[in-house]
Amino acid sequence: MDATPVWLRERRTGVGRPAERSRAEVTAAAIALADREGLAAVSMRRVAAELGTGAASLYRYVDSRDDLLDLMTDEVAAGYQLPAPDGPWLPQLLEVCRQGRSLMLRHGWLPELVLTRSALGPHGTDLLEHVLAVLAGHPADAGRKLEAFGVMSTLTAALALNELSGGSGARQRQGAYLAHVVAAGRHTHLTAALTGGPLVPAPLFDDTLSRVLVGLLGE
Structure with a gap:
């Protein structure tokens, strides 16, 4: 597993059509899912379904569920004044x-x-x-x-x-x-x-x- 923090990794370009989502959209979808159904519901498959895409497409933005959790935690911290x-x-x-x-x-x-x-x-x-x-x-x-x-x-x-x-x-x-x-x-x-x-x-x-x-x- 890559020990580099997710924020320091370049997004994968993939093969075929260009990416249609952003890491911010993936993070927002994961947060919305966790808010609605709890942390256990957050998986690559479920977040992809929230975005109307396949789980494989998420790997352009994150390597694993652990990446998703880190992104979610940090994104909520944007709410501090x-x-x-x-x-x-x-x-x-x-x-x-x-x-x-x-x-x-x-x-x-x-x-x-x-x-x-x-x-x-x-x-x-x-x-x-x-x-x-x-x-x-x-x-x-x-x-x-x-x-x-x-x-x-x-x-x-x-x-x-x-x-x-x-x-x-x-x-x-x-x-x-x-x-x-x-x-x-x-x-x-x-x-x-x-x-x-x-x-x-x-x-x-x-x-x-x-x-x-x-x-x-x-x-």
Whole structure:
């Protein structure tokens, strides 16, 4: 398999009629399919059908389904609004995370890709550049700033995935099992945590990200 990122590969010209589609159209069709039917539905054959062509024609634009997934992830990153850095770093990074959460809730397949694949294309690189620009005056070293970007992406995806999958039914099942655990009496620390007084609600999205970023980068 070619290890060259898809954005650095020339499109194949093929034989016979000239290509009728563009890589952008292929990517848009894959995103529309994933939005409608989920990530598992995305295959070379299905995306080709969305475009009204044969699967073989897609190989002029991408080598594999992995290429499609990378293109999809990066294309969604075009949806970020990245103004010039201005003011304290934490509110600006939280705004990036909020935008990421919004994009992930809109494209429910995206958190899984962010958590399981490392794909940094043109739009993702613009996002990274913005985060580093926001942190340009921060005393942390470059490695810590790059780590902060990775943590922002991963934690935003994890929290968004929890929102997408944590419906009331799941919470009820979890509550029922925890009640069983407490009644069984074998997990003393967990029982004490659950029965020692009113539970504080889970922190909000901004609060979670703030505490993690401040812990990583300092005030």
